[in-house]
Amino acid sequence: MRDSRFVFALLLGVLTVLALLSHPAHADEEIRPRPAAPLSPGFRFTEATGEELFASACQGCHMPDGKGAIGAGTYPSLAQDSNLESGGYPVYVVVRGQRAMPPIGAMMTDAQVAAVVNYVRTHFGNQYQDAVSADDVKRVRPERYPR
Amino acid sequence: MQNQGKTGVSRRDLLSLVGSVAGSAAMVHAMTSLGFASESAYMGPIKLEGDAKSASVLILGAGLAGMTAALELRRAGYQVQVLEFNSRPGGRNWTLRGGDSFTELGGATQTCGFEQGLYLNPGPWRIPYHHRAVLDYCKRLGVTLEPFIQLNHNALLHASHAFDGKPQRIRDIKTDFQGHVSELLAKVTQQSKLDEAVSVQDKQMLLQAMQSWGALDKNYAYKANLISAEVRGYAKNPGGGLGAAPVAGEPIGLSDILQSQLWRYLRNFALHEFQTTMFQPVGGMDMIGKAFARQVGDLIRYDAKVTRIQQNDSGVTVSYVDAKAPGTPQLAKADWCVCTIPLSILSQIQIDVGPRMKAAIDAVPYTSSVKIGLQFKRRFWEEDEAIYGGISYTDLPIRQISYPSSDYNRTGRGVLLGAYVYGGANAYELTSMTPSDRVARAVELGSRLHPQYRAEFENGIAVAWHRVPFTLGCAGGWTEEMREQHYDNLCQIDGRIVLAGEHASYIPAWQEGAILSSLDAITRLHQRVVRT
Ligand SMILES: Cc1cc2nc3c(=O)[nH]c(=O)nc-3n(C[C@H](O)[C@H](O)[C@H](O)COP(=O)(O)OP(=O)(O)OC[C@H]3O[C@@H](n4cnc5c(N)ncnc54)[C@H](O)[C@@H]3O)c2cc1C
DSSP, X not given: OHHHHHHHHHHHHHHHHHHHHTSOTTXXXXXXXXXXXOOOSSSXXXXXXXXXXXXXXXXXXXXXXXXXXXXXXXXXXXXXXGGGSSTHHHHHHHHHOBTTBOOGGGGSOHHHHHHHHHHHHTSTTOOOOSOOOHHHHHHHSOSSOOO | OTTOOOSOOOHHHHHHHHHHHHHHHHHHHHHHXXXXXXXXXXXXXXXXXXOOTTOEEEEEOOBHHHHHHHHHHHHTTOEEEEEOSSSSSBTTOOOEETTOEEEOTTSOEEEOOOOTTOEEOSSOOOEETTOHHHHHHHHHHTOOEEEEOOOOTTSEEEOTTSGGGOOEEHHHHHHHHHHHHHHHHHHHHHTTTTTTTSOHHHHHXXXXXXXXXXXOOTTSOOOSSHHHHHHHOEEEOOXXXXXXXXXXXXXXXXXXXXXXXXXXXXXXXTSGGGOSOEEEETTOTHHHHHHHHHHHGGGEEOSEEEEXXXXXXXXXXXXXXXXXXXXSOEEEEESEEEEXXXXXXXXXXXXXXXXXXXXXXXXXXXXXXXXXXXXXXXOHHHHTTOOOSEEEEESSTTOEEEEOSSSTTOSSOEEEEEEEEESHHHHHHHHHSOHHHHHHHHHHHHTTTOTTHHHHEEEEEEEEGGGOTTTSSSSBOOOHHHIIIIIHHHHSOBTTEEEOSGGGSSSTTSHHHHHHHHHHHHHHHHHHHHHO
16 A cells, blocks of 8 residues: 555656656746755756756746845846847856856856857747857856866 | 865875975965064044044945944034945845844745744854954943854764765864875885975974874874874773773774865864854844944935935935835935945945946955754754764755854753855756745755654744845955955045945955944045045
């Protein structure tokens, strides 16, 4: 009895995950229940997709809905953000940092930075379809990150 | 540190390591005996002599830097007013107790569920003995201190991929590492391989020293015996009556220690900033902020969010809004301004300063840090494991577990620091979670060091510093290059404005830096006032 209930629960779990995975990619504004968020084993981020990277690296400041937050200072909204029109700008900000935004791209590969920038530029009400590439990121990297 | 290769370290590398350690230790010794290395930059209570001409000073921020300036400038004859965003004094000097609530950026509110008397210091929590300015203000303002335990030999070191994931005692790793290294050094010394570096007279002394320091036997071997057990402890402790003889434990092999990389944590007990004696205020770190506020609280306007800082030849004008209900800006005016607003926030405020100071304000990103406090039904770390205070280190994303340095050996509940993450991907990942997820992860991960977590956990509270509305980060993340380019420009007086705070010091992320920077800033400001 207990065993079959366990199997049923497991099945239900698998089905939920499948349902989540097949969820249309457009409904990004609503916050979906996610499995336990990943924690990278080392200093650098190990998440691969733009969505995962946003949820692990960016939403700490820009918030899950991308709309930022205001306290004594401000985290700007990335939603419907006309500053993202040129892909070079967000690449630069992520790789080099800008004032209170740390150069968080220093803990990512070129491909990861491109993935998260492309994600932000095509979600949260942004519709910039010209994707940036890992090479675009590489060109912006400082010779070395200061230590 | 995280990037250390996994390749084996050759014995020669090890010896050169020991050589350089011994060399620098000797160097430091020589320097202290000359009176250099251990001097604090604190010169004792500040003396602002000369006529302040009842000039007015507007201080922005009521953290330790701002309140130090307020206290000393009023005493020197200035008219002082302080604007503070929060509804309380202290800034990062802050303690969370049962019943306190905290709303982070994004809106999540946590109410601390700790039992009365238990607390978490989400920011500063320990004070080195050489932070003489902090200690002096504690003395002058009546803040009672108690020892903060940094090194507890019975706390744990944990590597998730070594020793089958089983945590090791600090005393075992420390003693065994020291013992093996001493044995190696004794061996090459005896084989006359160090004759070029060590004189004949020193050779005998070196052997004796290794024997004593490394707990070696008469043949200079490090082994399971009562000699090493005197340092590393026993498999069976000495007792009383029949069958009471102690039994020595088996040392951990050198290669196992090296490959586990647990040796890298030993540095946390050696660094100058973490050496004994360390202190904490009895009852919570915010006792310091509260003591300052007893002196200068009447000068502080709370819930005042600064939005614009202007200056001209005749004075400074600062706009601020009600932090809780932002409306039309109000104005505050003064002859001078001491601004202690963290750069993360100041960089977003329009401020009339020259391009060089503005570039400096914009240059420094703030580090990421997360601290999580957990309350348990009983102090199992003491009752089950004889761990009284101190810190266990792990390579898991929680990084540290710190046991309370107070109320030892009592029955009942206790709160420990279940995670203290500083920088790296994990700090951002934890910040990105909801507070309850952060707590849940800390419990899950911490139970790998202490399985009792599962049965004893009651509640927790998690502070991610990039979500803290009044700092947007932990502390200024200076690099050598940034300092070279911007530090002096940040600290210069610009017209009628001078900056102070942790970020304007060479002791970032320490309260001592905030106070020393404030004392330096007001000293220079006062000199200017007296001269004009
Ligand atoms: C996780 C962590 C661990 C730490 N550990 C230690 C430790 O063990 N020992 C130690 O000594 N130090 C430690 N520190 C460092 C210590 O907390 C700081 O160096 C010190 O408290 C900074 O003081 P401050 O006055 O410079 O800044 P703050 O205390 O940040 O004061 C600045 C004030 O400005 C106010 N403010 C901000 N924006 C505005 C605005 N727009 N308008 C008006 N007011 C505003 C803020 O509310 C705040 O009160 C730690 C810090 C953190 C975050």
